[in-house]
Amino acid sequence: MTLGLSKKTEATAFVLDSPQSVIAECIRSRGYDVFDVLVLPPRLGRLRRAHMTRRLPLQRMWFHRNFRILEGTETVVIFDRPEMFAIARRLTATRPDVRVIIWLWNPLPADWRPPADLDSFEVVTFDPADAERFGFRSNSTFYFRELGSYASGERDHDLIFVGRDKGRRAFIEGVATALTHAGSRVALELVDDAGRGRLSYREVLERTGRSRGVLDVVQAGQRGLTLRSMEALFLDAKLLTNNPAVLAAPHFPHQNVLVLDGQQPEALLDFLREDPVVPSAAALEYYDFAAWLRRLTSG
Structure with missing residues (x-):
């Protein structure tokens, strides 16, 4: 080859x-x-x-x-x-x-x-x-503008998490349960670390595109932006995260981000059901693959 x-x-x-x-x-x-x-x-x-x-x-x-x-x-x-x-x-x-x-x-x-x-x-x-x-x-995380086409005008649930356990199950299920009791519709696809039962990424995109918000739970000490933060940005969704570094990320629309810090479930639900701020052209350009690659190869 x-x-x-x-x-x-x-x-x-x-x-x-x-x-x-x-x-x-x-x-x-x-x-x-x-x-x-x-x-x-x-x-x-x-x-x-x-x-x-x-x-x-x-x-x-x-x-x-x-x-x-x-x-x-x-x-x-x-x-x-x-x-x-x-x-x-x-x-x-x-x-x-x-x-x-x-x-x-x-x-x-x-x-x-x-x-x-x-x-x-x-x-x-x-x-x-x-x-x-x-x-x-x-360098920043990257994404592809064309994947924004998965954003749907019909949002049939308030929050989605798709990913592996990685020791986060209790926290993720706790957030999902609290929101569900508050009347939220949550899509939770949490698989074991072996990946059994994992959705294809196209299925993830289709489901994320129908969600008002994305749950992002990073590992202890991590500050880099995850793929889930990119999905929220490019698919016009809100972001619930335990990573406060997102708020300082270049061009990321902080109005669409809520850092989890013991808020009541009703406050989380109110945040998710407000319309997101439209990301700026600068944000979409900065995190697009083309700009990421220029930064990667120019260093």
């Missing part, structure tokens, strides 16, 4: 572990190539992760046999995954003239241990807390 320019026009390529996802499709629609360079034999996912993250010999066995970076590719962006540093090492060894950037769009675990050769990599994170902790460069 080839990684880089084929029929596309841009000199940046992207490595994702789900190259057929909605996000990957949106990136391709902007003129970029999106690939995965690894093979995943059935039922060997855990073995591959363990083998590659521990830097054991014979890691080449996990890469597509004939992958190469085409001439004309200047930058490869690797979206975070357990094998990201192993992928970066291989790409750099294959084409040392190509810039390789690791993009972290999830917070690192509290017990994360950086590889010994961390200084060899260009790492950029969405989370200012992780940037400060490890000396990474930071």
Whole structure:
């Protein structure tokens, strides 16, 4: 397989572990190539992760046999995954003239241990807390304007949360229960950390587009804006969050944000049922993929 320019026009390529996802499709629609360079034999996912993250010999066995970076590719962006540093090492060894950037769009675990050769990599994170902790460069979260088409004129529930437990179940269910008792209509799709029963992202978009508000619950210490905050912004919804950093985020319409701080359920419901402020053109431009990529590659 080839990684880089084929029929596309841009000199940046992207490595994702789900190259057929909605996000990957949106990136391709902007003129970029999106690939995965690894093979995943059935039922060997855990073995591959363990083998590659521990830097054991014979890691080449996990890469597509004939992958190469085409001439004309200047930058490869690797979206975070357990094998990201192993992928970066291989790409750099294959084409040392190509810039390789690791993009972290999830917070690192509290017990994360950086590889010994961390200084060899260009790492950029969405989370200012992780940037400060490890000396990474930071950038905003991004989204795609075209996904705003999922916003519906019919809003049949007040609040939605779709995501994994990650130790947040009690808090999320507490908010949902309190709002339900206050007369709110809440859509809660909380799956276990293995992802069993998870909705497709298109289903998430369809449901979020029919909600007046999005519930955003970040992990302790996290300050970066989540995908849910982007969904609220681009799908014209309010945002209930435990992340006060949203209020200081560039261009984000703070009138559409309520930071959870022990408010009565009736106050939350009143907030959700007020019409949201229309986001400014500056906000939609700043968080769009194109502006995010300019910031990412200009650093």
